[in-house]
Structure formats: structure tokens, C-alpha cells
Amino acid sequence: MTWLWFFAKIGVALGIIFSLGPVCIMGDRKISAWIQGRVGPNRVGPWGTFQPIADILKLMMKEVIVPDGVDKVLFLGGPLIVFIAPVFGYCVIPFGNQIGEEKLQVVNLDIGLLFIMSVLSVGVYGITLGGWASNNKFSLMGSLRASAQLISYELTFGLTMLLVVMMSASADPLKSASVDLSKIVLHQAEYGWNIFGGATWWGLPSGLIGFVLLFTCAMAENNRLPFDMAECEAELVGGYHTEYSGMGFAMYMFSEYCSMILSASLIVTLFLGGWSFPYLTDPADHSFLAGVISIGVFFTKICIILFLYIQLRWTLPRFRYDQVMSLGWKTFLPLALVNIGYMAVIGVFLEKP
């Protein structure tokens, strides 16, 4: 029975990524079309809904071209490494409330938050090594930019996660501060979402700033459009995936959407209360129906964040490279430091002896 539960949970977690991935690709194309006053893909299937399937079929049938002078092992290995982050990261995301004795989370790690951070940082090697192995100046530039961007924004990313841990510590009579993601969600279900400052209204500015910071950093780490310096087609042809064709390119493209889904889930889990919603879910209710409702709530929240991602992509122009760096180091890092400093002071003052 436990094994059955285990595989069912893996199925749901992978299902969220690999079914939302094509939906995201389709959504990206459709929403961009609507924003630009076009219709978008509408030929394949009803309203063009089978377009992603047709795209993947096309890319699968294309030849994988390995150019002369590339480093074959890393060239073909790069597209595989990028999938580590979204797939491993989803192991620890709690996508629903408990059903009976089973937490709806593939593995309940004590170090959940740290695990996600470490996995996210490994994901960039796919881009970096793939771009280097391509033996192309533009690919190399793209992968250099990707690694520089990751280092710059990971600091703020980590500090904002720390903010969430501190929020779940403040004003909590049980002092159950933890990097365990399911406990973070339970705390939010009990005391209020972290975007509104967690347990205390004093935390409201901190929560709002933290949410904006995490959202922007996640966008920068996924190389999404206002920050897509790594593939910047105006300057770098196609960036790190210039030399890739067929499935190699398809994996890079698909993994971008998968890591987008992972960071959307992370944002929802850390700041928007995970699977909880006032009056709709009850943390103490462990029935099957409540579990399904909580999965539905989580799924809806992810979809809203993903929509924001896509809309932002088609709203904002791309940053210049030096703007990306100065935003990361000179604005976000000090802001995140001040933010956790404020939260620490709040936490100390609210602590009742």
C-alpha cells in the first residue's frame, strides 16, 4: 500500500510538470498572439490545442545535427542535465494536504528548501556545458551569461528563502521554524500567507518585497524574457542553443518551461500558502475529498503564477546586460539584506518570553 501511494504521488508530481509543460508552451504562444492582436496557432486539432504535440513530433523526427569540432559527450549530455532541476526539485514540493496518513509530497525531506536550492544550482550546468561544447562564440557567450546571471541572482534567491524561514519562526508559539516545505505550508495555512507577512501584519512590507524579489529572481534564474540574456536572439543568434537541432533543442526548450513550473510551485509554496486557501481547505481535514481539493487549489495557484510569467514576458522589453547585473547586485541584494534584517527585528520584538 505504501508503495502504491509512493508511485501515485510520483505520478501526480511528474504529471503536474509534464502535462503543464506542453500547456505552458501552448499558453505562451496563444497569450502572445492575443496580446499582439493575432489569433495564434489554430490549425492542429480543435482551436489548435494539439499544436504542442505536433511540434514535439516534428522535433523528434528532425535529424540531430552534431557539428564538426564540438565536444560530443558534453554536447549531447548538456540537454540531459537541464532536466535534473525540475524533476528532482519536484520531489520535495508539497502539492496537497494529507490524505489519511500520507502527506501529498513525494519525499518529506527535513532539508526541503536547501534541497531545492542545491538542485536549482545544478540545473545551470546543462546550459553552461552545452553552450561551451558547441564550439561557437555565440553559444559560449550565452552560457557565460547564464552562469554569471545564476551566481548574481542566487544570493538574493537564497536570502529571500531565508526570509520565509524567519517568517515561519516569528510569532509562532510552537517555534516550529523549519526548512521543511510541508511545515512552511502548514504554518501559512494556520497563520496567514507569507506574502501578507505571515503571522503578523508588521511583516506585510517584508512579505510583499520578498514576494517581488523571489518572483524576479526566479524569472532571472529560468532565463525568462526580461532576463533572457543567455539566448538573447538579437545579439547572440540563439545563445546557448544556437547549434542544437531536433531533440536537443526540444529538450532545452521544454526544460525551460519545466523549470518555470518548478519555480512557480516554489513561489506558491513559499509565499502564497501552497495548497491552502481560506474557507476552502482545512489543514486538519485528512479526507480524500479534501486532499483532491487541496491539489486543485495548488494547481490553480501555479496556473495563475504561470500566466503572470507569460504576460510579463510579452509586456516588458529585455534588459541590457549591465542593467541585469546592477539590478541583481546593487538593488536586489541590499534590499533582500535589509528585508531580512527588518524581519529579524520584528521576530525579536514579537517574541514573548
Next chain:
Amino acid sequence: MDPIFLIASAVALASAVNMVTQRNPVYSAVFLLVGFLAVAVTFLSLSAPFLAAIHVVVYTGAIMVLFLFVIMLLNLKPEELGAEYPIETRAPIAVLCAAMFGMMSWAILSDPSLAIPAKAPNATWGSVEEVGLLLFNVYALPFELISLLIIVAMFGALVLAKKRLSNVEATS
């Protein structure tokens, strides 16, 4: 012994040897990366999950990315890598390193207080809370001293970079 520990340490050793013997710096970096991940797995099997996660975040997430960044920025061609040291130079270094490694292993293995216990003293041993409490209570002074050391290193880097800048200004 734990089979996971054995496999992970074998991978760590193999990738360490490969890292030293590879001619291509990018491959060296990749093997170092694999080594770091394997060491993280050994930490996990020694019930030190916090150490494992921090190891991956800091070493593979930040330091190795920087290493790769610099290696790729230089992007040396094979002919620019320079000649290998002759065997007369390498052999004494290898002997010296092996001797040092042997001495350290002997010292560690012969000290009964450093022996690895069969299992963790309690269930939360090595968790975030335990490590945090130790770090900020018992080992607070060494911890702060290390951060001081890192700040000194940062100032050193700043001073070096600044000096070169003023030289450029003076000559131009």
C-alpha cells in the same frame, strides 16, 4: 558498511583521479563537479543532510560555476595549455602527497575518538536545528572568526583590483 557510502566514495575517488589527470580544464571541472556531488552523497549516508545540502549549494552552485566561468572565459586551445611537467618533477610530488595522505589517514584511523560510530547518536543528529545550535552556541567564536577571515580576503581582493586601476590611470 553502507553500500551507498561505498559507491559514492568510489565515484568520488575516481572522479578526483580523473580531475587531476585530464588535460582539458573543462573536463577537470566537470569531474570535480561529479566529485563534489559524490561527496555530498557520502555526507547524506553519514546522516549529515544539512552539510550535504550546503556542500552542493556552495560548492557546485557557486564556486564551480565561477570556476567554469573563468575557464570558459579564457577558453584555452589545446596548444595553449603548455607542456606537461616531466616525470622527474611529478614523481617526487606524487610521493610527497601520498606520504602526507598516509600520515593523515594513519593519525585519524589510530585515534579511537575520531572513529565513525556505527549509527547516529540520535534521530535529529546532523539536522539543520542541531547544526545551527552548535554553530551559534558552542562554536560561535570560530564561526565569527572565519567570517572575519573571509572579509579580510574580500578586502584583499578589492585592494588588489583597486591598485591595478590606479596604475592604469597613472600610465594613461
Next chain:
Amino acid sequence: MDAHNPHADAHKDAHALVAHAPPGLSWLARASIAAYLPSIAAGMAKTLEWMFRPAVTLRYPEQQYKPRKGYRGEHRLKKDEQGRPKCVACFMCATACPAECITIVAEPAPWPDRDKVPAKFEIDMLKCIYCGMCEEACPCDAIELTETFTQIATTRKEKIYDKERLLKN
């Protein structure tokens, strides 16, 4: 779309705040990313509004663009009531043509009401700039520009229309 939208101005304000901060306070201005947030929100509102507007594009093979009246497409040589080409090979159109794409070779007319008829009347559609000067220059209203604009050819030669092709248009 509209040249003056509040979003563009708000963006400029945010830039100006950072660029023209008093010396020593630039870090404060830079730290206030909040200055950018209203303009980003304005932009998001704009794109959201556009999302719900109807598409301005045509679904091409099913819906086709209907040119307005007086559109200058490919040429046609007109015929009179008896089915003869109206053209009298006067060379006015070839003279008026700024692109020099009309080639006419005249021959004596078989009919008594005119001196000449064109033996050869060719228009190089790839040289033509569709200005309509030939239509204006013609004294007998023999040439006109139609609303056809989607004729394709696979060779350059096919785009040099001869008399028969122009009469058929």
C-alpha cells in the same frame, strides 16, 4: 499604438528618478525599485486589455483581403464592344511609365477606324511599380489596373505578361 500613453510616461519618470537623484542619494533612488512597479503594472494592464480585443489579422486561406476600390494591382488591356483590343499602339503609356516596364511593337491596323494596333504589348510585372501612370496617360482608356495582386509565378519569365495575358486579366 497610441503615441501618448501613460505607461510610457510613467516609465520615463522612474528612469528620471534614478538618473537625476541628488549626488549621494543615488543609492536611495536605485534601491526604490518600487518606482518601477507602477509602470510595470500599467504595462501589464495594457497587455491584459489587448488580450481581450478581437484579433486584427485575417485567417488567410478562408478569409481574403478585399482591396478597396481604385486599388492598383495588375494591368488589364480592355476590349471594345466588338471584342477588339482598344489599344491603338500610341506609346503614351510606355512614355509615361517611370519604371520603363512596357514594351510595345506596333503594326498597321487591319481595321479602318485606327492607324496602328500593337503587334506586341509586354509589361514586366517585376519592374512595374504599380503607380497607375499608364492608366492616366492612355488616350483611349485601353489599359487599367485591376484589383488582382496575388498572381504567383515560378520563373521570372512568367511575370513578363504579353498581350494575350493582359487581355485575359
